[in-house]
Amino acid sequence: MPRQGLTTGRVTAAAADLADDVGLEQVTLTALAKHFEVATPSLYTHVRSQADVRTGVALLALAETADLVAAAIAGVSGRAALAALGGVWRTYAVEHPGRYAASRLPLDAETAAASAGRRHADLSRAALRGYRLSSADEVHAVRFLGATFHGYAALDAAGAFGHGAADAPASDESWERVLDGLDAILRSWEAR
Amino acid sequence: MPRQGLTTGRVTAAAADLADDVGLEQVTLTALAKHFEVATPSLYTHVRSQADVRTGVALLALAETADLVAAAIAGVSGRAALAALGGVWRTYAVEHPGRYAASRLPLDAETAAASAGRRHADLSRAALRGYRLSSADEVHAVRFLGATFHGYAALDAAGAFGHGAADAPASDESWERVLDGLDAILRSWEAR
DNA sequence: GGTTTTATCCTAATGCGCATAGGTAACGGC
DNA sequence: GCCGTTACCTATGCGCATTAGGATAAAACC
Numbered sequence: 001m002p003r004q005g006l007t008t009g010r011v012t013a014a015a016a017d018l019a020d021d022v023g024l025e026q027v028t029l030t031a032l033a034k035h036f037e038v039a040t041p042s043l044y045t046h047v048r049s050q051a052d053v054r055t056g057v058a059l060l061a062l063a064e065t066a067d068l069v070a071a072a073i074a075g076v077s078g079r080a081a082l083a084a085l086g087g088v089w090r091t092y093a094v095e096h097p098g099r100y101a102a103s104r105l106p107l108d109a110e111t112a113a114a115s116a117g118r119r120h121a122d123l124s125r126a127a128l129r130g131y132r133l134s135s136a137d138e139v140h141a142v143r144f145l146g147a148t149f150h151g152y153a154a155l156d157a158a159g160a161f162g163h164g165a166a167d168a169p170a171s172d173e174s175w176e177r178v179l180d181g182l183d184a185i186l187r188s189w190e191a192r
Numbered sequence: 193m194p195r196q197g198l199t200t201g202r203v204t205a206a207a208a209d210l211a212d213d214v215g216l217e218q219v220t221l222t223a224l225a226k227h228f229e230v231a232t233p234s235l236y237t238h239v240r241s242q243a244d245v246r247t248g249v250a251l252l253a254l255a256e257t258a259d260l261v262a263a264a265i266a267g268v269s270g271r272a273a274l275a276a277l278g279g280v281w282r283t284y285a286v287e288h289p290g291r292y293a294a295s296r297l298p299l300d301a302e303t304a305a306a307s308a309g310r311r312h313a314d315l316s317r318a319a320l321r322g323y324r325l326s327s328a329d330e331v332h333a334v335r336f337l338g339a340t341f342h343g344y345a346a347l348d349a350a351g352a353f354g355h356g357a358a359d360a361p362a363s364d365e366s367w368e369r370v371l372d373g374l375d376a377i378l379r380s381w382e383a384r
Numbered sequence: 385g386g387t388t389t390t391a392t393c394c395t396a397a398t399g400c401g402c403a404t405a406g407g408t409a410a411c412g413g414c
Numbered sequence: 415g416c417c418g419t420t421a422c423c424t425a426t427g428c429g430c431a432t433t434a435g436g437a438t439a440a441a442a443c444c
Contacts, residue, residue, distance in 0.1 A: 003421055039424080045422070140370070143347070144370050151340055155338055159298055164331075169331050182373075195393070198392080233434095234394070
């Protein structure tokens with residue numbers, strides 16, 4: 001029987017697509033093997049373990065989002081830059097829920113060092129450049145934005161904004177208010 | 193052989209403790225059964241499934257945190273109320289990581305309706321009472337705070353704040369700045 | 385206090401998924 | 415066309431969730 005031409009990259013990519021389809025938890029080696037019409041143990045030539053696959057998806061997601069952020073924040077500053085940065089995450093979490101979930105997994109120190117995590121930190125700082133913050137404030141601001149954007153995406157994904165009254169304002173409306181608020185804070189920090 | 197006197201509540205409580213110890217993912221029915229010195233299938237008299245146990249831990253965590261929030265925000269307002277509300281979540285996420293993780297699980301509509309989720313929404317609004325916001329702004333503010341507090345707890349737990357330079361400011365410092373920022377925003381909304 | 389009822393806990397068994405070990409044959413270099 | 419490499423195979427074992435059906439401890443009743 002002919003070989004399938006599997007590679008680590010193809011397996012990881014398929015795992016990412018599957019995660020977006022059925023959820024990260026449901027990404028099993030068995031399902032991946034079925035997708036490639038291959039016996040389950042055959043995958044072990046290309047990946048070390050199930051956890052290894054998940055880590056691979058996480059690294060893929062971090063790299064993809066870093067590219068998206070880089071493109072989104074190019075040429076904009078201030079509130080527009082915040083909207084661009086936050087919009088990437090909010091959109092990505094909706095369109096690629098499995099990849100997004102993977103990107104939130106804790107990575108061990110060396111994996112994190114080899115990931116696009118550092119690039120994300122740099123990009124976030126770049127997005128804030130227009131506010132002319134002190135370098136200490138920049139760190140606080142990056143954490144603030146990261147917390148708010150990721151928290152928002154998580155709550156939205158968990159449906160926490162839909163549990164309330166039927167006449168509650170739409171999530172989009174709150175999102176704009178959040179961006180307004182963050183922009184106001186950072187502008188006030190600029191003046192210090 | 194004597195019976196163990198298991199109940200749904202005792203199983204759920206043990207699951208919560210175990211989750212805090214070894215992580216929510218590692219809470220298996222087998223491990224719980226071992227803890228009670230009982231055969232695994234015996235648990236099915238008290239819980240419907242593994243997912244049911246997790247949901248039970250989530251409901252427990254939501255109820256516990258609602259009590260903590262109620263106690264923390266009693267008699268305070270403004271920035272102090274924000275610190276109280278956020279502090280509950282940040283502390284809880286560190287001291288009870290398994291329960292906290294469970295509290296972030298998506299719940300189906302009827303389970304959510306029976307949970308302390310509604311109480312949390314009411315408590316959050318109560319914490320904001322001092323800002324005298326319009327009712328629409330109150331919803332936006334609750335979402336803003338929820339996103340930021342939970343995002344912060346998640347990033348902190350994932351170690352995202354420790355990956356950077358060794359001389360980076362401590363997380364506590366950023367936390368105070370976040371509270372300052374949120375307080376400033378809400379005070380500005382008050383004036384509208 | 386003995387009998388009936390209830391339901392807690394048991395053993396047995398199935399199925400799925402991860403993972404390791406060791407064999408076989410397809411491919412790439414020469 | 416031969417040879418070495420390795421992608422993929424079958425066989426196997428383990429852990430966990432879950433179902434089915436039986437035994438007995440405990441409670442309920444007279």
